[in-house]
Amino acid sequence: MAVEMLKPSPRGRWEKAAISSQVWLLFVALFVSDVLREALGWWGSTALTVVIMGLGSFLLVRKSAPERQERLARDAERGVIECALRYADSHPGSLRGRWLPGFAEIGSGTFKFQPDYIDKGEPEGKITVFSDVEGQGQIEPPPKRPAELKKSWGIVALGTDRGQLHFATGELGLKLINERF
The missing domain is CATH 1.20.58 (Methane Monooxygenase Hydroxylase; Chain G, domain 1)
Known part of the structure; x- marks a missing residue:
């Protein structure tokens, strides 16, 4: 399905x-x-x-x-936010350790993520569903901000069924995450 x-x-x-x-x-x-x-x-x-x-x-x-x-x-009201994520427990320099920009649909205890590879404003690619999500607090951005992260974005650590994630998004997205997780 x-x-x-x-x-x-x-x-x-x-x-x-x-x-x-x-x-x-x-x-x-x-x-x-x-x-x-x-x-x-x-x-x-x-x-x-x-x-x-x-x-x-x-x-x-x-x-x-x-x-x-x-x-x-308007999107945040519907539960859809522009974001980027990376797997926190990945090996340094691996593809899973890089920030992947995309869009997430935030639910209660779960979220769906779909990448936006070429920044055209519409997600493309495989949808990944993360469940058993729990917030683990905000973390400091890296000293050299990667190009995939926008200037005003904050980073939150999340525990999921697929391992720990670093999830970067804007102010509205951080507020939505704090409310739902």
């Missing part, structure tokens, strides 16, 4: 634009600086490229932040 999992809310228009801006914003900035290269010179057009990219990124992130917070709050 296949395990069904709730889907996270889709990303909004500004959130999608901010994610894809890494590609199209560079081309816009280069095009504008190329058009004005004759008037500004090489250094001026290079500075213009940097300014356009920085300002464009800043504006897109500012517009997408409220949209993202709304989406995460």
Whole structure:
């Protein structure tokens, strides 16, 4: 029998634009600086490229932040959170010891985890069900934060039927975990 999992809310228009801006914003900035290269010179057009990219990124992130917070709050109400996990008792350097980003559906005493390998906002891959979950308190983040962990995320140690896990998520996810476990 296949395990069904709730889907996270889709990303909004500004959130999608901010994610894809890494590609199209560079081309816009280069095009504008190329058009004005004759008037500004090489250094001026290079500075213009940097300014356009920085300002464009800043504006897109500012517009997408409220949209993202709304989406995460809506998902947390349904019990679905964006997170990353790793097995605490794994060998150093092994794949199980790396942080695996994805989404979790938190239930009472159990949670389902589905990875999001390429950060497209929709989980893909095999759903793993963890049962007999008990919270073991918050732990300190590693000194060098891995790329899979977002800046504002906290880390919680959880005991499960599949061994001890380190579970990283945002403020809403930590609150949900404390309530359910």
